[in-house]
Amino acid sequence: SASQAFPELVSRSLESAQQCLFNQDYGTAFVHYLLVLNLAPVLKDFASESFRFTLFKWADELDSLGRIQDLFDCYEQALELFPTDEVIINSMGEHLFRMGFRDEAAGHFHKALKLKPDYPEAKENFYRVANWLVERWHFLMLNDRRRNHKYQQAIQKAVEGGCNTVLDIGTGTGILGMCAKKAGAAEVYACELSKTMYELACEVVTANGMNGLIKILHMKSLEMEVPKDIPKRVSLVVTETVDAGLFGEGIIESLIHAWNHLLLPPQDPSRPPSQAGRVIPAGATVFGMAVQCLEIRRHHRLCVSEIGGLATAAAGELHSPVSCSSEDDSTEPYTTERLSRLPGGYTPLTEPFNALDIDFNNVQELEGLCSREVSRVRLPVTGEGLLDALAVWFQLHLDQQSSLSTGPKEDTCWEQAIYPVQTPHSRIIYIRHVQPGDELIVEISCRDAYLRLCSVAVARDGREFQLCSALACLGTEQSSGPRDYTMLECAEMALLNNQPYHDSFRRALAKLITNLKDARSVQGPSQGQGLEVMPLTDPPSGPMDPGPDPFYVLDVSEGFSVLSLMAASQGQVKAYSSVEKTQHQAVLRRLARANGVPEEALEFWLNQVEDEQAVLQRPSREKLWSAIILDCVETCGLVRQKLMEKATLARCLLEDGGQIFPERIVLYGMLVESDTLLLESAVQGQEPTLGFNIAPFINQFTVPVHVFLDLSTLQCRHLSDSVELFILDLMNTNANYTNRDVKVQASASGRVTAVPFWYQIHLNEEISLSTFNQDSHWKQAAVVLHQPLAVREGDWVRLANGKSITMTM
Secondary structure (H helix, E strand, C coil), X not given: CHXXXXXXXXXXXXXXXXXXXXXXXXXHHHHHHXXXXXXXXXXXXXXXXXXXXXXXXXXXXXXXXXXXXXXXXXXXXXXXXCCCCHHHHHHHHHHHHHCCCHHHHHHHHHHHHHHCCCCHHHHHHHHHHHHHHCCHHHHHHHHCHHHHHHHHHHHHHHHHCCCCEEEEECCCCCHHHHHHHHCCCCEEEEECCCHHHHHHHHHHHHHCCCECCEEEECCCHHHXXXXXXXXXXXXXXXXXXXXXXXXXXCHHHHHHHHHHHHECCECCCCCCHHHCEEEECCEEEEEEEEEECHHHHHHHECCCCEECCEECHHHCEEECCECCCCCCCCCECCEEECHHHCCCCCEECECCEEEEEEECCCHHHHHHCCCCCCEEEEEEECCCEECCEEEEEEEEECCCCCEEECCCCCCCCCCEEEEECCCCCXXXXXXXXXXXXXXXXXEEECHHHCCEEEEEEEEECCEEEECCCHHHHHCCCCCCCCCCEEECCXXXXXXXXXXXXXXXXXXXXXXXXXXXXXXXXXXXXXXXXXXXXXXXXXXXXXXXXXXXXXXXXXXXXXXXXXXXXXXXXXXCEEEEECCCCHHHHHHXXXXXXXXXXXXXXXXXXXXXXXXXXXXXXXXXXXXXXXXEECCXXXXXXXXXXXXXXXXXXXXXXXXXXXXXXXXXXXXXXXCEECHHHHHHHCCCCCCCCCCCCCHHHHHXXXXXXXXXXXXXXXXXXXXXXXXXXXXXXXXXXXXCCCCEEXXXXXXXXXXXXXXXXXXXXXXXXXCEEECCCCCCCCCEEEEEEEEEEEECCCCEEEEEECCCCCEEC
């Protein structure tokens, strides 16, 4: 009968699921579990652990096969059965994040945390993704009372002057739209592309009693049409879709579209204000200045002629992807920095100059911007130094009376745009050193609606010395022959320029190889015992000197690294590099040839490893590694995820006497009082946000750990000496403690708002590196307290370290 067949079907399917799981047939096991749990939901508690395990294994398999749609279908089916399972929700978020769906990933991490607030994996995932979704400048801008007040005044004046229909483009939290409604606008519309910010704006508008009074659209303004999205053209557009380079957020394109499709015709004496259109901000003036700055220089071009004993001339031209003089689509015309916070500061080489004026209320001017002729300005050099960059900022004219400046000397939430000078070494070098009496020739254009400033030449004694091709700045220069430069990320350039880092590794590697050679001469070649992995390559026998039994060194650093080549240059070493890009491998090969390193002494590991996830394995069946170099600290200032798991595996692959570099990492920190970090972390109450209730909503995206911090220039008061917080020993796990309380004595009275931290990286017992010094390519990080802690001089503060990147006090 049917009543007997049903439990038998469930029983057989459950048995089949368990058998398939045992046989590692995860796809079939997953299908059987779906059938069982849909037919008999009562078994959910019993089978949940096995079901999760099956789902995750099958999802990994689908991921490796590129069956992405099937992967997400499986998660959807799993969440229909277990809609409140925080582990499944978090896991789906991880897959989404890896595939670039950051908005959706954050939503899953956030949901997992709401279900289980102390779930550490979801918490750390959410912290890492929150920086992508709600960038730190949102907090700074909302805490900027002066900026918010000026925008409010300009909007109020416009609405009271007759602009009673308003569109807020790129609404963010909704603050400008709410200002318009509060000022008395009859109709207010807003649009926001980011799903996270759109949902946030809806929450904020509802909490402030304006639900139904402001229509928020989740779309680009460029896609908006009348009457489909808004019933009629509006009389006022408000926006702050500007970046440090003014046009980088697409304001030109969005305002041209708005004037042509969404705004009433421009104001003129024949029309009353309610029947004419206008924009806030009304326009902008862009300023620039040439500067000398070592911090900018070392992140954008090679500054050293030797790296760890290797001559660099053969590397060819190396520079960052930030360049106005390149036609390459992978380059950006500028980067951004807060000049006032750059370590080592900067030196102005010219007076500020007016680079551009733009009227946002003149559609013909906006449409003609990209086809404007290139303007050339000649700037008298007023200071002596190396020409490193043009720094650019602007004055945003909200209306005829009110403006905001993003200048380097202003107390502002804005960074400045930096256009580094990328002069090839093949040009005459001495003209990069400028002096009073010289003139700097700068070309200004707006190709692709990006503001581009290019230092093209220096005029001296009646002669012009070219810095870069003027035609290249326009993207019209015809390429002659193959590209003769290699691009590295800014952090990779800074790493190459970090001489103490490479010198330390050279000495540590030399000492290890010497010790191993001494040990072999006493004991004879040793055959290490360890994990059995199928051979990938046969060990060399022949041209390598001095024999067929080299020392094997593996460098698994992230990105571009010359450490493998430094190891190969020691002699009797077979080094493997994890450098992946073909162009970067070519640079290492050129350096090897120029420095007398035999071609067979350096190989590229990822060219031979079939599974990139299994980088840590033996060099061959019979051999073990003499050294494995792990990349332990991210440039942002955090320890890399899963570092200790990698170290555990690496230890199993070392020969007797072999070593992991670094040997151990010691974390140091101190107590500080810093209002700056508070302002960058969370909105501080309702006062700065014009009385609107915004803080509780955007502060959901507060991240307690600040990264990419320059501690040397951070505005703060030190409230303690630096103190050792914990040790990560990569060679001896017994020396580690994952949970430890540290007591820190306050050396001054104040409010503890943060605990900045950095690392001392010990390559061996004698040689170590700090991530907090002037040569470091690393930045620092800080844990920011949710509530400041008042201390008096002499008080003891207890810091509790957990396994995650948070601290409690």
